[in-house]
Amino acid sequence: MLIEFTLNDQPVSVEAPADITLLALLRDYLKLTGTKEACEVGECGACSVMLDGELVNSCLIAAPAAIGRRVVTIEGIHDADGGPNDLQRNFLSHGAVQCGFCIPGMVIAGEALLTKNAQPSRQEIRVALAGNLCRCTGYMQIVDAIEATANERIKKSN
Amino acid sequence: MAELKYIGKPAQRVGGLEKVMGKTKYVGDYNLPGMLYARTLRSDLPHARIKRLDVSPALKVPGVLAAITSEDFHNHGQFGFPIKDMYMLAYEKVRYVGEGIATVAAETPAAAAAGMQAIICELEELPAIFDMDEALAPEAPQVGPLRADGKHPNFLGHYPVYKGNPEEMLKQCDVTIDQKYETVMQEHAYIETEGALGIATTEGGVVVYVSCQSPFIPRGHIASVLNLPEGRVRVIVPPVGGSFGGKDDLNYQAAGQVAALALKTKRPVRMTFSREESMIASYKRGAMRMNIRLGADKDGTLRACQFKSTYDSGAYSSQSPFTSWRASIHAMGAYRYDACTVDINTVYTNQGYAGAYRGFGNTEVCSGIEQAVDEMADALKMDPMDFRLKNCLKVGDVTPHSQTLTESVGLTDCLLAVRKMSDWDRKRKNYSNQPVNGDGKRRGIGVAALFHGTSLGAEGADEATGTIELHDDNLVTLTSGLTDYGTGSRTVYTLIAAEVLGIDPSRIRVHLPDTNTAKDSGPTVASRATMLGGNATKVAALNLLQNLDWAAADLLNCDLHQLQRVGESYVGPSEEPVSWETVVSHAREMGLVLSAHGKWTAPLIQWDEEHGTGIPYFAYHFGAQVAEVEVDMNTGLTDVIGLWAVHDIGKVIFPQGAYGQLYGGISHGFGYALYEDVDYMDGYLQSVNFDTYLIPTSADMPEIHGGFVEAEFSQGPFGAKNIAEPAMVPTAPAILNAIAHASGRRIRKLPANLERVMLGEALKKKASTVSCKVALNIT
Incomplete structure (x- = not known):
């Protein structure tokens, strides 16, 4: 079937079977491999994307459910010049990245949180990330990076 | 020691930028034209004799191009380090639920799964041991290989430390305790599952990209089980999505399987594990x-x-x-x-x-x-x-x-x-x-x-070799056979080389481990990358520095010991400072070699x-x-x-x-x-x-x-x-x-x-074989 939606602010139109997941559509049909596949049961969050601004596990969403909606993947998160945005830069400067496999999902989850709660507490950040598993970092520096970004964005908007 | 400029200071992880942008390619992200997908049939019995194994029905499934068993490997695919007791695919027996038996390569993952299900595999169940305290009973079924010393085949080894006689001393102590403790198995839970990609080369060899810790080990295994000279087997470790000790043996099997299938089909063959397959087939922390x-x-x-x-x-x-x-x-x-x-x-x-x-x-x-x-x-x-x-x-x-x-x-x-x-x-x-x-x-x-x-x-010989090269565009590259699977060792090497050479870390790049370009530096285990690889990088950088220092002294008309550094620039006793780039180009004009290996051997232990x-x-x-x-x-x-x-x-x-x-x-x-x-x-x-x-x-x-x-x-x-x-x-x-x-x-x-x-105790849960058996057959 024809699946048409907005992907990272661009309209896309792709012919794909109706019974595949949004994750498979992104990775196998649109060749966007930044979104990771790691459990396929909605537990690990490596496949996190934003669907109309909501954080979702793309492995649990049927591809046709994206029709007419806005999907943002890690490939859509960057600064105007195509480089890393402030959150991504903070992930780097706070040492929040190790093997990196969970990181696209973590960045998406961080952005999704900050759009809803501009000034989250560390505990609120921890709860917001609880659907994204990381086995490398113990989460400390990921929480640090999101907290620092929130503070910078608040400062900037004032 | 002079004040350190880069070591111990804030730094950015090598490869980090690509990771936060989602651009890093892990092995499961590779897609080559004509690439096939591989899937392995795994044992659903804990201990069994393979009575009949026939892959020919799989080859009749549309889209299936090849299927392999232990018969497709030299010496039945036997491998292992330090003890050769494993096979690339089970030979004669299976010894645990999840052990690989046969692997299929097909045009699509669905065809590979259908091919796997079409294989005829008859297993004759054998008595098994599930309690370590029963393993050495005389009547215990044999799981381990027969031993030359006549000891029980299920006995793997005895590891002692002896100082004095605590038995006697405990009698003299004022206070004693005597307790039993027990630990259970633990899953590594790397977020990236196992995977490998095999590509046949025009010279009859094979290139394997495999998410593992130590590329030289699978190179040896693959060469041995495919009966190829080591020079025909190239193993590259792409970025690894976590390992924690967990991406060795099982991934060596995956590497061997895709290598054999790539040689057979002359098409690239990729295998990526589902989480269920990963958890069932993979080794754990032992109890x-x-x-x-x-x-x-x-x-x-x-x-x-x-x-x-x-x-x-x-x-x-x-x-x-x-x-x-x-x-x-x-x-x-x-x-x-x-x-x-x-x-x-x-x-x-x-x-x-x-x-x-x-x-x-x-x-x-x-x-x-x-x-x-x-x-x-x-x-x-x-x-x-x-x-x-x-x-x-x-x-x-x-x-x-x-x-x-x-x-x-x-x-x-x-x-x-x-x-x-x-x-x-x-x-x-x-x-x-x-x-x-x-x-x-x-x-x-x-x-x-x-x-x-x-x-x-005392587990083994302990040495590493790092390579440094200064290129025509003044970029410095480092090569190590040790893998950075998220640990940060590539950043450690960058900072060490920058410190030794007195140049900004942004001038330095670190290659991924590749058996074609790196020197065998032993396995990336035992938290040894900083000590071994760091020292090797330091030695290599010192070798390069010596040649740059000669060039600087020549430019500045002074002796080596009179050279000083201000930022990256070299300063002598009288002349104007010269930039690092000027020194590098003068070194080239002098014909000095701007690359070096550095080898470091650990102190002797016994x-x-x-x-x-x-x-x-x-x-x-x-x-x-x-x-x-x-x-x-x-x-x-x-x-x-x-x-x-x-x-x-x-x-x-x-x-x-x-x-x-x-x-x-x-x-x-x-x-x-x-x-x-x-x-x-x-x-x-x-x-x-x-x-x-x-x-x-x-x-x-x-x-x-x-x-x-x-x-x-x-x-x-x-x-x-x-x-x-x-x-x-x-x-x-x-x-x-x-x-x-x-x-x-x-x-x-x-x-x-x-x-x-x-x-004070865990309640007995109702256990089942179902989730395990179903997961092995998910299509």
Whole structure:
């Protein structure tokens, strides 16, 4: 079937079977491999994307459910010049990245949180990330990076 | 030493930018034109003879191009290190549920799955062993290979440490304890599952991209099982999505399978595991049963330790001989004893199989000995922190292995620092006298200490070679055969080379490990990348620096010793400063070579396996962690409300990376303490995905307060030692000791889940073979 939606602010139109997941559509049909596949049961969050601004596990969403909606993947998160945005830069400067496999999902989850709660507490950040598993970092520096970004964005908007 | 410019300063992780942008290509992200997908048929019995195996029906399935079994490999695909007891695909027998039997390559994943299901495989079930204590019974079914020495084939090895006679000394001690402790298997839970991509080359060889730790090991295995010269096999390690010791043997099989299929089909062949396949087929941290006896004088002096244990290697030896040996060396903890013996016996069973996992034996024994030490402090009515400070190893002490520690022993400083940082004295006193509150919640605080031998020790030859090259565009590249699977070693090498050469790290790039371009530097295990690879990088950079210095001296009309550096520029006694680029181009004009290898060999060590004595490691990491918990006495729920960790890792080279390793290691120990349990029912794994095998989330983990004691090691690169493995080692016993302090309940079998904390034992759950069998057949 024809699946048409907005992907990272661009309209896309792709012919794909109706019974595949949004994750498979992104990775196998649109060749966007930044979104990771790691459990396929909605537990690990490596496949996190934003669907109309909501954080979702793309492995649990049927591809046709994206029709007419806005999907943002890690490939859509960057600064105007195509480089890393402030959150991504903070992930780097706070040492929040190790093997990196969970990181696209973590960045998406961080952005999704900050759009809803501009000034989250560390505990609120921890709860917001609880659907994204990381086995490398113990989460400390990921929480640090999101907290620092929130503070910078608040400062900037004032 | 001159002030360091890059080492120990904030730095950005090499490869980090691509990772935060989602651009990093892991092996499962590779897509080549005409690429085939591979799928392996796996055993659904824990122990069986392969009666009939016929892959020809699979070849009739549309889209299937090839199918292989052990018959497609030289010598049936036998491989393994240090013991050759595995096969690329099962030969004659299967020994655990999930063992690979045959592999299919097809145009689509669905066709590969259909092909797998079409294979005719008849298994004749054999009696199996699921309890390590039954493995050596005379009538026990044979799981391990026949032994030349006539011992039971299920006996894998005995690992002793002997100093004096603790049996006798325990009789003379004022206070003794005698307890049993038990640990269970743990899943690595790397977020990226296993995977490999094989590509046939025009010269009849094969290139394999495989997510693993040590590329030279699979190169050797693949060359051997495909009967190819090593020069025809190239192994490249793309970015690895976590490993923690877990991406060796099983991924070597995946690498061998895709290599064979690529040669057969002349098409690229990729295999990527589902989470279920990964969890069922992969090796784990092995389970251990320990009996620990300690003796001390009334004044709190530890005198004797007798440690006896059995370690379950499961169906294959994998790294268990080395794991067991490391366990034996660390079994008595970081303390002085007048007499100490350790006996670890390792056996084969049919409970999956055990291999390398962060801490490598020390994680297991530390959870036992650090609880025993706490129980001894209790018996002596001493503060457990004071008791450890009184007995812990210091410079000048002789260890129970009869090694004299001459330098870099920072344990006392770690204990003192973590005591202060965690506000130990006040909390310990308050919680010791707390009334039972109306809400039934009680707090406690516990400590655990560790030592951890650096690098391989007496496990094997220990050396590494790094390569440095200065290119025409003035970019410097580094090559190492050691893998950075998230640990940060590539950043460590960059900072070391920048420091030595006096240039900005942005000028330096680090290649991915590739057997075609890197020198074999041994396995990336045992937290050895900084020590071995760091030293090799330093030697290589010094070789390059010498040639640049010659050029600078020539330009500046002075002697080498008169050269000074201001920023990157060179300054002589009289002439104007010259830029680094000018020096580099002058070096080229002088015909000087601008590339170099640097080889570093670890100091000599020796171990007498029979008499259990010697110098097991050339240096040790030390550390101490404190956990503060709140236990709900009504439900058994443990909330860890704070963790403090101070480790002596020698000189810190890459601070964000070192803290990341510390925090991450602690999260593994946190899960190990409280809920992680690879539960096999008669060989069938009960939790096959993250919905039932729980690992810590960000909401579970408390804030961690870390710190480093930098007791520099004279032979480490800039004084560095190691961090990766030992970060997790003391976490579980610190939490268990805190639970005991809070609740008065000592949990001697991991994990300390609700049932064990509340009732003292885990309730029997209804087990099933279904999830395991279904998961192996998901299409």
